[in-house]
Amino acid sequence: VVYLRQESDARPLPPGWRSYVSPEGLRYYVNSCSKETTWRHPSSSRKFLFVLALCSSLCLSGFFLCPPQAHGSPNLLMSDRLSLPICSIQMKLSSSLPLSLPQINCVTFPLPGEGPEQQLLKPNEWSYCDYFWTDKKDPQGTASVAGFEVLLQKQLKGKQMQKEMAEFIHERIKIEEEYAKNLSKLSLSPLAAQEEGTLGEAWTQLKKSLHDEAEVHLKFSNKLHSEVEKPLLTFRGDNFKKDLKKYDHHIADLRKQLASRYAGVEKARKALADRQKDLEVKTQQLEIKLSNKTEEDIKKARRKSTQAGDDLMRCVDLYNQTQSKWFEEMVTTSMELEKLEVDRIEWIQQHLRQYTTLRHETDMFNQSTVEPVDQLLQNVDPAKDRELWVKENKTGEVRPVDMDI
Known part of the structure; x- marks a missing residue:
């Protein structure tokens, strides 16, 4: 009762x-x-x-x-x-x-246009918890993909993109290191080492600036590794995928329970239909008085129909309880995944901005290595160079004269 x-x-x-x-x-x-x-x-x-x-x-x-x-x-x-x-x-x-x-994979949905209009749980936010309730066909159309599975795949894709970004930064680091190595090697070249005067000073400073620039690029590569590549690699390590699997298994178990409850409802509904039909047959027999035992049979049939109705109500209630539990877990978990995605984007944004900051710093330091070269080139004076060279290399100031007889 x-x-x-x-x-x-x-x-x-x-x-x-x-x-x-x-x-x-x-x-x-x-x-x-x-x-x-x-x-x-x-x-x-x-x-x-x-x-x-x-x-x-x-x-x-x-x-x-x-x-x-x-x-x-x-x-x-x-x-x-x-x-x-x-x-x-x-x-x-x-x-x-x-x-x-209407039901999709044992999840029931309202009839179109019937019942009160549903309001979004988080209006104007395009939240995960409002848009992934229905299952859909996969791209090949061979299997059904749960809305929650779409959210999980988004997280896994984000993890992969983060890994590939770290690989990209790593390649940039290798280029910077190789570039720094080659600049340092070139700065030691003996080419044009015999140039003299103000032009020689500018040329010497230019080669030295290569060594200074090599140091700048080497520091840039080291900072890229510690401040960009490493954070991208270590953000959400191996435990992240394990946590996603826990979410996946938890929601999948609830869906299995839901499917089981739905099967129970269908079985109970069929049993109720059978009992109704049996009661109808026995009632018709009573109306045409085919047997004296029919009245007793009707009482039994009514009791069985009553029990079948109670069983159906119980199965429906169990189904609704399970679907409510799944609904609550879907909302909670999808919003957790939504927060994880926001954290991922903000984390990557932060470290890509660090990349641009370091790049600006590198340009600034490179500019500082070139400035002395610019100054010395502005001071190059062919007349002075000629004067210095003459003073150092002159062999005599007396000019020759004509011979007298």
């Missing part, structure tokens, strides 16, 4: 819902669009209030054969309705029951 309890009506009702009080003082709720009824406040009920909607539908379809005064009196317990005397028989199979909602 399911005892229905009274609930407070302090909370606001969703659109389309109205509340009423039975003669016994119990409050119940009616959806003016779908005619759905429930004892629980609509905002606290699970997905689509299968259980009490089923009670109402069964009563209207003739399974709960109530006298006229019973309709509209929701205070009747399930056991009371099932024990009421039969007044007429018009059985319908359970295909007409409100369980035939």
Whole structure:
């Protein structure tokens, strides 16, 4: 026996819902669009209030054969309705029951255009928790991919992109190191070492600037390794994939439970349909008085139908509990994955900005190595160079004269 309890009506009702009080003082709720009824406040009920909607539908379809005064009196317990005397028989199979909602891989969804309009959990944020509820076909169309699996693949792709960025920076480091090595080697070249004067000074400074520039690029490569490449490599190490697997297994287990509960509902619904049909046959036999035992058979059939109805309600309730648990875990976990993605993007942004900062510093230091060369080149004076060379290499200032006879 399911005892229905009274609930407070302090909370606001969703659109389309109205509340009423039975003669016994119990409050119940009616959806003016779908005619759905429930004892629980609509905002606290699970997905689509299968259980009490089923009670109402069964009563209207003739399974709960109530006298006229019973309709509209929701205070009747399930056991009371099932024990009421039969007044007429018009059985319908359970295909007409409100369980035939659209479903994708055992997840039930509302009928298009029916029920209150769903509001996004995080409006205007394009949050993961609002857009990955439905499964979809994979690119080959051979299998179904859960929405949560799409979110996991996004995380794995992000991890791979981060790894490839680190590899890119590593290649840049190798180039910088090789470049620094070659600059340092070139700075030691003896070529044009015999140049003299102000031009010789500028040439010597130019070669020295190569050595200084090599040092700048070597420091740049070291900082790239410590401040960009290494953080990209170490951000979310091996444990990250293990954590993703935990999320995956947890949600997958809930989906398996959901599929099992859904199968239980289908089995219970078929059993109820069979019991309804058996009750209909025996009732027809009673009407045409084929056997004296038919009345007793009807009582047994009614008890079996009652049990089948109770089993179906129990299975539906278990399904709804499991789907609610999955729903809650999907929201919580998808928002955790969303935060992980935000953290990843911000982390990479931070270290790529560090890359550009180091690059600017390198350019600045390289400029400082070239400035002395510029200054010396501006001071190059051919006349002075000639003067210095002459003073150092002159052989005599007296000029030759003509010979006298």
